[in-house]
Amino acid sequence: MTAPLTPDSEDALCDVVRAAAAAATPLRIVGGGTRSGIGRPVAAATPVSTAGLSGVTLYEPGAMTLIAKAGTPLAEIEALLATERQYLAFEPMDHRPLLGSNGTPTVGGVVSANVSGPRRLRAGACRDFLLGLRFVDGHGRLVKNGGRVMKNVTGLDLGKLLCGAYGTLGIVTEVALKTLPRPERAATLVFDGLTDAQAVALFCKALGTPFEVSGAAFVDGRALLRIEGLTDQVGYRIDRLTQLLERPDRTVIKGADHTRLWDDVRDVRTFADSTGSVWRLSVKATDAPAITSALQQSLGAQTVLDWGGGLIWARLPQDAPAAAGAHIRQILAPLGGHATLIRAGADLRAETDVFQPEPAPLAGLSAGLRARFDPQNILNPGLMAV
Amino acid sequence: MSTIVMPVPDAEVIERKDQIVAALCAALPAETVISDAFETRAYECDALTAYRCPPLAVVLPRTTEEVAIALKICHDMGVNVVPRGAGTSLAGGSLPTADSVIIGTARLRDTLEIDYDNRFIRVQTGVTNLSVTGTVEEDGFFYAPDPSSQLACAIAGNIAMNSGGAHCLKYGVTTNNLLGVRMVLVTGEIVTLGGAHMDAPGLDLLGVICGSEGQLAIVTEATLRILPKPEGARPVMIGFDDAEVAGDCVARIIKSGVLPVAIEYMDRPCIRVVENYAKAGYPLCEALLIVEVEGSEAEIADQLDRITALAEPLGPVEIRVSKSAEESAAIWKGRKSAFGAMGQINDYMCLDGTVPVSALQFTLKRIGELAIEHQMEVANVFHAGDGNMHPLILFDANKPGDLERAEAFGAAILGVCVDVGGCLTGEHGVGIEKRDLMIRQFSPDDLEAQMQVKDVFDPHWILNPAKVFPLAASAARRQRQH
Known part of the structure; x- marks a missing residue:
């Protein structure tokens, strides 16, 4: 493989992109490389790394604001926030266990893929914590949008567009994120022996209470409800929820086991070290039981629920037909929601719509945006849409 | 005359008024089209009342499909369209021009779906912000964004301006x-983005629609997240004789791990006016904080204890913890009447620049210095927890030149906000008010990137033109429309 270009400044990156645009040379954008297996394979492209753009440039805990260059390792940011008892509340998933990838996740990669975790349910997604960013578009122009303040409606919100665009609209060079105080205490109620439908019904009930459930997942037949907050709050809320749900048989997990439990949910550990493709479905929570049942029966899928049922992870057997993706989308069609192929070999990803195909008018808008931000189609070409 | 200029209306379009109105009336029920010059006057301005201009015509459709018909006719006839919610924009976001047709959401007032299991409500966008909470609150839910105008403002405008609140x-x-x-695209096509699920399938188009100030499409229905109501809420009021110490107190609270739902701030000029008006019993000091927390009784007590323990060593002139619903109402009474109280004694211009919380004190100091320089009076009342300033510049609309002086002072204040790392507007939007100040915050390339998004959604720039982007920057695009 070609050694990646590693510009060490935004100006140098602009030069790289301008030259590539002039020569119509496709670029493959590389952060830590841990999520490079997501999306359609980017053909014969020159890798450009953000490794030369690294470091936290500002951290003000009292303003709940952190600014970091795109190549900054996520671990470095999390360690820094921990010194002030703060964190990234959207709980970004580490894709390495699921994808079997190596490398070091970077904050630019997290933003470019809008990576969130179980707490997305209550706190919001990565895109909700993105205060502003800087990026180099396909013309080689440096663009800034948003800022570093908590409330900002000045102009169009391009941050939302870039967040989750997998580099196809621009190469993110710096991000400003909102941080939050870490909860003092956390505990999880565990309910065994439930069906998918029972678990989702339990989640709906719990999430309709004011007890700020910050995680609701169903893994390996166990329903998990996470409570976080100030020290006294957690005990009180556990008691109230137990009463309300009328499930005195629940068990409670806390302490070090608790952190590992939710790291495993976040990273979909259940499907690590396994074979077969993995799909990620975003649905209305109460539709989840019907969908998982269809996936299990027609495709032999194994499923995990997160976000109270709103997020379904589905692992298909290795011998699943190549048309399984189309079948999954047929199941979703009458209900709404969408499916993304997260883990699969390059061949399958090349011949499948990795991202949900959009209706014509929306596909036209997305294509129009790509054509404006990247007219030469050089930024991760084909990764999201052909 | 005021200083914000609107483009010269297109005489050719105005000349075609009868033809345009006839086309709208032929395709839409008669009661949805307003073209009488007397009646269109009711739509000549929004809450930025210094700027007025009746539109060519007003269409108030009853369905998404009627919005689509109206928009397609205007698009095909090359007529500019100004989308309008309830017309409460403080930034001139729905100010018409003489050559434009208003398409308003006033008759789109249905609640379409309430789903407590999945915690969302789907409404037509003409409903008011407060009515959304009103629809679900008996069942223990609420809609969180709460702009001060929530009694009147429409969800359509909330989406256009990405509204916030306390x-x-x-x-x-x-x-x-x-x-x-x-939503309806300029071509009249009706499209749906998102739904009851929690993220986007591809590019986050919903993210760029929200806050786009009517530049990209007309949103007719919205799926909104609703939340279970907290068990209770209570505020503590803390007065300081030093603005800097008050700012320090805000930062300490945030850092401590207690996350209040609101931290409101009033300065001395504001407290004085509010006390005269509402008699809330505030101490007359340099800075007053109202900090509200939520939870069960025990949770509230715990959080208020922590906050008072942080505040006490800073030597406040008064700490008043609410112990009852009545005391809470009394503490909030002054803050909630601040704008009304100010309006009783003066005309005022309300800015909403946002600064990093760490720069609050410096910004307040600079605003004070600029007030002396500009010989204007200013009172500050704002959301301190998120740095969203609301300087109220007092002026006399009947005094020639006073509005212009207020605008110049306002521009200087917003310049300070940008210089300390903040932005021109935290929740009101750019509209016409801050349109030409955008170059203080954005480079030509930054603006070009935003304008090319509009190019994709609205290639002929017929939707709310001459707003958001500096007139000079958008001139070529607006002129190529016909």
């Missing part, structure tokens, strides 16, 4: 609570 420190602004929309 409680967004904890709950976020509109974009964080908007799950999906149904």
Whole structure:
């Protein structure tokens, strides 16, 4: 493989992109490389790394604001926030266990893929914590949008567009994120022996209470409800929820086991070290039981629920037909929601719509945006849409 | 005359008024089209009342399909369209021009779906912000964004401006609570973005629609996240004789791990006016904080104890912890009447620049210095937890030149906000008010990137032109329209 270009400044990156645009040379954008297996394979492209753009440039805990260059390792940011008892509340998933990838996740990669975790349910997604960013578009122009303040409606919100665009609209060079105080205490109620439908019904009930459930997942037949907050709050809320749900048989997990439990949910550990493709479905929570049942029966899928049922992870057997993706989308069609192929070999990803195909008018808008931000189609070409 | 200029209306379009109105009337029920010069006067301005201009005509459709018909006719006839919610924009976001047709959401007032299991409500966008909470509150839910105008403002405008409110420190602004929309593109095509699920399938188009100030499409339906109501809420009021110490107190509270739902701030000029008006019993001091927390009784007590323990060593002139609903109401009474109280004694211009919380004190000091320089009076009342300033510049609309002086002072204040790392507007939007100040915050390339998004959604720039982007920057695009 070609050694990646590693510009060490935004100006140098602009030069790289301008030259590539002039020569119509496709670029493959590389952060830590841990999520490079997501999306359609980017053909014969020159890798450009953000490794030369690294470091936290500002951290003000009292303003709940952190600014970091795109190549900054996520671990470095999390360690820094921990010194002030703060964190990234959207709980970004580490894709390495699921994808079997190596490398070091970077904050630019997290933003470019809008990576969130179980707490997305209550706190919001990565895109909700993105205060502003800087990026180099396909013309080689440096663009800034948003800022570093908590409330900002000045102009169009391009941050939302870039967040989750997998580099196809621009190469993110710096991000400003909102941080939050870490909860003092956390505990999880565990309910065994439930069906998918029972678990989702339990989640709906719990999430309709004011007890700020910050995680609701169903893994390996166990329903998990996470409570976080100030020290006294957690005990009180556990008691109230137990009463309300009328499930005195629940068990409670806390302490070090608790952190590992939710790291495993976040990273979909259940499907690590396994074979077969993995799909990620975003649905209305109460539709989840019907969908998982269809996936299990027609495709032999194994499923995990997160976000109270709103997020379904589905692992298909290795011998699943190549048309399984189309079948999954047929199941979703009458209900709404969408499916993304997260883990699969390059061949399958090349011949499948990795991202949900959009209706014509929306596909036209997305294509129009790509054509404006990247007219030469050089930024991760084909990764999201052909 | 005031200083914000609107483009010269297109005489050719105005000349075709009868033809345009006839086309609208032929395709739409008669009661949805307003073209009488007397009646269109009712739509000549929004809440930025210094700027007025009746539109060519007003269309108030009853369905998304009627919005689509109206928009397609205007598009095909090359007529500019100004989308309008309830017309409460403080930034001139829905100010018409003489050559434009208003398409308003006033008759789109249905609640379409309430789903407590999945915690969302789907409404037509003409409903008011407060009515959304009103619809679900008996069942123990609420809609979190709460702009001050919530009694009157429409969800359509909330989406256009990405509205915030006092409680967004904890709950976020509109974009964080908007799950999906149904909207009409300039061509009249009806499309749906998002829904009851929690993220986008591809590019996050919903994210750029929210806050786009009517530049990209007309949103007719919205799926909004609703939340279970907290068990209770109570504020503590803390007065300081030193603005810097008050700012320090805000930062300490945030750092401590207690996350209040609101931290409101009033300065001395504001406290004085509010006390005269509402008799809330505030101490007359340099800075007054109202900090509200939520939870069960025990949780509230715990959080208020922590906050008072942080504040006490800073030597406040008064700490008043609310112990009852009545005491809470009394503490909030002054803050909630601040704008009304100010309006009783003066005309005022309300800015909403946002600064990093760490720069609050410096910004307040600079605003004070600029007031002396500009020989204007200013009172400050704002959301301190998120740095969203609301300087109220006092002026006399009947005094020639006073509005212009107020605008010049306002521009200087917003310049300070940008210089300390903040932005021109935290929740009101750019509209016409801050349109030409955008170059203080954005480079030509930054603006070009935003304008090319509009190019994609609205290639002929017929939707709300001459707003948001500096006139000079958008001139070529607006002129190529016909």
